[in-house]
Amino acid sequence: LRRDLCQLETTMTFEYMTQCMLSTTAASDLKDINPHGPVASELFAGVSIVALLAGRIQLAGRAALQCEQLMQLITGINASAPKSDMMVRADIATLTQLSSALGETLTTCRCYFQSDAQQSFDPRYLVFEYLQKIILRPRQVEMVDWFLGSHRQGQSRVQQMIMGAGKTTVVGPLLSLMLANRETMITQVMPAP
Numbered sequence: 788l789r790r791d792l793c794q795l796e797t798t799m800t801f802e803y804m805t806q807c808m809l810s811t812t813a814a815s816d817l818k819d820i821n822p823h824g825p826v827a828s829e830l831f832a833g834v835s836i837v838a839l840l841a842g843r844i845q846l847a848g849r850a851a852l853q854c855e856q857l858m859q860l861i862t863g864i865n866a867s868a869p870k871s872d873m874m875v876r877a878d879i880a881t882l883t884q885l886s887s888a889l890g891e892t893l894t895t896c897r898c899y900f901q902s903d904a905q906q907s908f909d910p911r912y913l914v915f916e917y918l919q920k921i922i923l924r925p926r927q928v929e930m931v932d933w934f935l936g937s938h939r940q941g942q943s944r945v946q947q948m949i950m951g952a953g954k955t956t957v958v959g960p961l962l963s964l965m966l967a968n969r970e971t972m973i974t975q976v977m978p979a980p
Contacts, residue, residue: 927958
């Protein structure tokens with residue numbers, strides 16, 4: 788007889804633990820599930836480490852793909868016949884763009900960590916990154932922080948971002964996640980394309 792199927796034993800999945808990181812009552816919820824289990828802060832530290840590593844693994848994969856693209860371009864340039872000045876300039880521009888993108892990928896860091904006595908961060912940023920399989924850009928975090936600060940002060944705020952900077956796919960959904968609580972449900976409505 789399986790105890791979990793009879794609901795005599797509760798299992799905690801990684802997804803559940805990730806969801807708990809967003810809850811203000813997570814510690815008591817975990818205590819209700821298993822009163823003799825590990826301390827919630829230890830569990831959340833482990834979940835955070837897994838989410839941080841998952842993001843780094845994804846970045847490493849992106850960097851490997853960019854390296855491969857760069858190698859293919861260099862190999863193609865070396866194997867081709869002599870080119871006109873205009874073609875050489877185009878190759879140099881493409882090489883510059885690909886190598887710059889690779890450099891940015893290799894030096895990407897998380898911009899929402901607070902530098903105090905201990906490295907601290909809002910777990911909602913990390914959970915959002917983990918679920919969306921992205922690393923937040925500094926401008927995105929800055930904008931969300933501005934909106935949250937304005938909300939706390941009861942003020943309205945309007946911000947501008949260029950097209951493709953993540954307003955619809957990052958800032959809006961992340962702000963909805965950050966503002967939602969037990970009393971307030973945030974709904975984001977997007978116009979149809």
